[in-house]
């Protein structure tokens with residue numbers, strides 16, 4: 001078994017209470033302006049910005065620090081087209097019969113349909129995979145712990161980082177997403193988690209009118 005190795009947490013910065021409060025409030029105000037966008041302009045995004053956002057995602061905590069994620073940034077036009085065609089084929093089946101009515105009712109307020117042009121036109125498409133197991137040096141399968149929780153947290157940090165950097169994003173989950181493994185040549189131990197599309201909202205972009213649960217509804221103190 002590996003021996004634990006510890007060091008002082010010297011990069012932790014203790015802030016004064018006023019600074020803590022003002023930072024917490026500023027982030028709450030800023031994050032309240034994040035919305036999922038489904039219409040993107042073709043305007044390019046500096047790849048360095050996206051790389052820094054990905055660096056934020058890679059800082060995420062994960063079960064036993066196993067970091068069970070792969071982020072595939074898809075720039076290749078031909079691959080983008082393949083993604084769009086495969087996603088639209090799945091979505092056509094989904095909207096025209098496979099989806100239960102309850103699911104269709106749940107997504108109705110967002111006005112979505114089988115058309116996914118943003119997979120070709122948005123400047124940033126990141127396919128996120130969850131590593132359900134890992135190959136050990138002896139050839140056996142090793143267990144990864146809390147995979148969905150870990151990849152979800154990393155994705156959340158990425159969404160927050162993109163918003164912080166001034167980009168809009170869409171969390172896209174065509175159902176099912178197995179086509180991502182073949183198009184992107186990902187191994188069997190990687191399960192498609194979701195597709196994150198990012199860029200700038202199109203000039204005529206609209207967002208659905210929705211509400212968020214209030215503190216009183218969603219937060220309980222005991």
Ligand SMILES: Cc1cc2nc3c(=O)[nH]c(=O)nc-3n(C[C@H](O)[C@H](O)[C@H](O)COP(=O)(O)O)c2cc1C
Pocket residue numbers: 034035036037038110112171172173174194210
């Ligand atoms: C796991 C997950 C999957 C989602 N899948 C889709 C999707 O496939 N298509 C879509 O248009 N929106 C998708 N969304 C976006 C949600 O509809 C959106 O986050 C929700 O309506 C709240 O809106 P907001 O992000 O603007 O606050 C998804 C969001 C999450 C967290």
